[in-house]
Amino acid sequence: MGTRRDVQRAADDRTGYVQGCVLLSQELTGVTARQADTVLRPVVPGWQLRTDDPERELSTWDLFVLWHYVAMNLPTAGRGANRAHGGPIFLPWHRLFLLRLEQELQRVLDRADFGLPYWDWARDRAVGSTLWQPGRLGRNQGPVTAGAIGALRVRVTQRFQPTIGGYLEVHAPRPIERAAGADPDAAALPTKREVAACLDETDYDRQPFDIDATGPSGMVGLRNRLEGWRPVGPALHNRVHVWVGGDMGPGTSPNDPVFYLNHANVDRIWRRG
Amino acid sequence: MQRDRLAINLGRADYDVTEGVAVHTGADGSVRRFTHHGRTVEIETHYRITIDGVEFPDHLHVADNGMVHYHGLPQYSTPSAVDLVRRIVDRMDDAVPPPPITPTGGDGHGVHPQGPGRRGRAGR
Numbered sequence: 001m002g003t004r005r006d007v008q009r010a011a012d013d014r015t016g017y018v019q020g021c022v023l024l025s026q027e028l029t030g031v032t033a034r035q036a037d038t039v040l041r042p043v044v045p046g047w048q049l050r051t052d053d054p055e056r057e058l059s060t061w062d063l064f065v066l067w068h069y070v071a072m073n074l075p076t077a078g079r080g081a082n083r084a085h086g087g088p089i090f091l092p093w094h095r096l097f098l099l100r101l102e103q104e105l106q107r108v109l110d111r112a113d114f115g116l117p118y119w120d121w122a123r124d125r126a127v128g129s130t131l132w133q134p135g136r137l138g139r140n141q142g143p144v145t146a147g148a149i150g151a152l153r154v155r156v157t158q159r160f161q162p163t164i165g166g167y168l169e170v171h172a173p174r175p176i177e178r179a180a181g182a183d184p185d186a187a188a189l190p191t192k193r194e195v196a197a198c199l200d201e202t203d204y205d206r207q208p209f210d211i212d213a214t215g216p217s218g219m220v221g222l223r224n225r226l227e228g229w230r231p232v233g234p235a236l237h238n239r240v241h242v243w244v245g246g247d248m249g250p251g252t253s254p255n256d257p258v259f260y261l262n263h264a265n266v267d268r269i270w271r272r273g
Numbered sequence: 274m275q276r277d278r279l280a281i282n283l284g285r286a287d288y289d290v291t292e293g294v295a296v297h298t299g300a301d302g303s304v305r306r307f308t309h310h311g312r313t314v315e316i317e318t319h320y321r322i323t324i325d326g327v328e329f330p331d332h333l334h335v336a337d338n339g340m341v342h343y344h345g346l347p348q349y350s351t352p353s354a355v356d357l358v359r360r361i362v363d364r365m366d367d368a369v370p371p372p373p374i375t376p377t378g379g380d381g382h383g384v385h386p387q388g389p390g391r392r393g394r395a396g397r
Contacts, residue, residue, distance in 0.1 A: 162329060164330065166344075219325045238349075
């Protein structure tokens with residue numbers, strides 16, 4: 001594991017990160033939508049993969065998106081819980097997820113010491129932050145087409161339809177889309193005070209170990225608060241997803257490189273806790 | 274899944290990951306259980322949602338604090354189902370979806386993550 005630095009301060013890491021994400025999104029694996037459907041359909045309850053082209057190939061980047069989506073659709077004990085969210089597994093599952101992505105970035109960048117950068121969203125909170133310049137992570141509203149990140153391509157998206165409900169679609173490659181600050185539930189990013197309150201939690205998690213933890217004096221456990229269910233959601237991690245919006249919203253949120261920047265920051269806060 | 278059951282499964286050479294999936298026995302509802310003054314209470318909640326007169330096939334769940342959750346919008350829990358369904362509708366596509374690679378039959382919705390059918394009893 002390389003050293004992880006602030007994406008706004010470490011220009012070399014930022015440039016490498018964007019370059020690596022684009023390379024992974026362009027690296028076709030030979031795995032087709034039909035093959036993914038064949039393998040995952042028997043395993044994932046409710047699995048529904050739709051596409052106009054079952055022979056469309058998926059990229060390495062897409063496989064990470066699939067991995068996350070599958071984990072989200074495997075329920076486990078606890079309300080609102082799945083194999084990666086809504087319970088004690090949330091932080092360790094995403095730590096492993098980050099490590100595997102980091103390894104892939106090290107490979108395509110040929111930099112064995114490359115560290116996944118993090119976005120300190122409690123410090124870098126402005127919708128007009130330089131983070132969103134085309135030369136950095138790209139615009140935070142609309143399709144991201146300019147700058148190096150404009151070459152990143154999305155092929156797997158969770159969609160919603162009135163008669164079908166939620167489903168997964170493999171489609172023609174397209175740019176990332178964002179809608180920063182548009183959701184009234186997440187008009188602003190989390191604050192340093194909210195992070196401090198999270199770090200004041202004395203336990204990693206609390207009964208009933210799902211999205212509904214409760215405890216004396218409002219203590220809900222670090223995992224619950226950091227994931228963003230309490231005291232009022234969406235908070236911390238959850239709010240960052242909702243604030244960025246667009247591709248960061250549904251279960252296919254690893255489509256946006258900001259997903260990993262957010263989780264690298266979450267992982268950093270966990271290490272401090 | 275109970276701890277002893279998990280240990281048994283993990284000790285089996287032929288353990289299939291799908292056996293661990295259906296830990297929710299309920300299909301389309303939530304049961305909140307608690308004891309109060311020595312009495313055991315269960316509150317079972319089911320939602321039937323229609324959009325433009327058509328039944329929406331996915332399910333919402335209620336936490337003990339009354340917040341409503343939908344696995345398709347994983348970062349949300351809202352004070353009411355109305356709030357949550359508004360957010361689902363906000364994200365719906367008007368375009369006709371492409372066909373499924375493997376047709377599911379019926380309503381086009383496969384076995385739900387929270388249980389084996391649409392009308393089963395809720396539970397946990």
